[in-house]
Amino acid sequence: MDGSDEGSLPNAHAGPFREIEQEELGNARTAPRAMDDDDRFARDASVVDLDGDPSTLAAAGFFAATLGLGGAAPDPLAPPNAIVRHDAADGRSFARASATVLTPELPWEGGVVAAPSALRVGGEIWLYYAAEGGIGLARSADGAGFAREPAPVLAPDDGGWERGAVPGSPGVVRLPDGSFRMFYAVTGDGGASSVGEARSDDGLVWERVGSGPALAPGSLAGAGAPEEGEPFDGAAVSDPAPVLAVSATGRPLLRVYYAARDSHGRSAIGLAARLGHDGPLQRAVAPVFGASSALSPRAPSVAVYPGFSLLFVTQAAGTRDGQGYPVVAAGVAPADAALPPPTP
Known part of the structure; x- marks a missing residue:
């Protein structure tokens, strides 16, 4: 990124992340x-600061979930059919009580609402989500009752590099000028996924950016390979999560966390970034979380507070039989960060 040290990837607040410890939760x-x-398999967190003040920790977490239908037990392998909200007074210890805020209602959703990306827009919470026919948007004044747009705000594009694939896993951020930027996953031939980018002035009408992916698998992009061995993101990149930041000299940064997979099926969380809000993304050569994990972390969400950042990822509950269902794990950066006491 212009050869400037201020853009080095990663840095203390951007990662790497350590797992959160018991006394911090x-x-x-x-x-x-x-x-x-393990009743509804809540996963794929999107965490929103409740009051817009980063110095306070209270947050709402929006999660994809699977509800059992007709009295049947939910299937952890079935696509999510609900988005639920759990609050956390300390930004990380999510309450047991929850509220279901969105379920599929429209034909284009195909019975699926998944991969939430929530953000504050003025006094509202806007919730982007993935469904069978594309990416939808629902809006709420209180974060509980949501009114959705009648059609996807980003539908398949037959004429470009995406070749009609359905966009999914949205990650949306609002820039300082009031415009919006969306990163989203596109699965191509053979199951490999890349990350596309779109821009919008109002968050409703979107225009794709560029003639190719914003982030492709490392082996295709010719970047991100460690000195020895294959790239950790050489097979697929997906689940983008953009975060705004400021460099050491006050220049704007746009970071994009993402799920990465190598050709052996190993998963980790990667990071790419750019100085400013436009231009190519430069990726870190090593994961920021999960490099040695056997739990297949994916679907990152990052919340930034003064002095530390919190990372939430979806991963398997464990490696033993019966532990393949998803859970959400938390991490913190920098590794020596001292978190405020958990609440409650």
């Missing part, structure tokens, strides 16, 4: 699991 949660729901 409340609400009778077991570290590093900030969410462990």
Whole structure:
């Protein structure tokens, strides 16, 4: 990024992340699991600051979930059919109580609402989500009752590099000028996924950026390979999560966390970034989380506070039989960060 040290990837607040420890997590949660729901399999967190003040920790977490239908037990392998909200007074220890805020209602959703990306827009919470026919948007004044747009705000594009693939896993951020930027996953031939980018002035009408992906698998992009061996993101990149930041000299940064997979099926969380809000993304050569994990972390969400950042990822509950269902684990950067006491 212009050869400037201020853009070095990663840095202390951007990662790497360590797993959160037991004394840092409340609400009778077991570290590093900030969410462990084997009744509805809540996963794919999107965390929103409740008051817009980063110096306070209270947050709402929006999670994809699977509800059992007709009295049947939910299937952890079935696509999510709900988005639920759990609050956390300390930004990480999510309450056991929840509210279901969105379920599929429209034909284009195909019975699926998944991969939430929530953000504050003025006094509202806007919730982007993935469905069978594309990416939708629902808006709420209180974060509980949501009114959705009747059609996807980003539908398949037959004429470009995406070749009609359905966009999914949205990650949306609002820039300082009031415009919006969306990163989203596109699965191509053979199941490999890349990340596309779109821009919007109002968050409703979107225009794709560029004639190719904003982030492709490392082996295709010719970047991100460590000195020895294959790239950790050489097979697929997906689940983008953009975060705004400021460099050491006050220049704007746009970071994009993402799920990475190599050709052996190993998963980790990667980071790419750019100085400013436009231009190519430069990726870090090593993961920021999960490099040695056997739990297949994915779907990152990052919340930034003064002095530290919190990372939430979806991963398997464990490696033993019966532990393949998803949980949400939490991490913190920098590794020596001292978190405020958990609440409650």
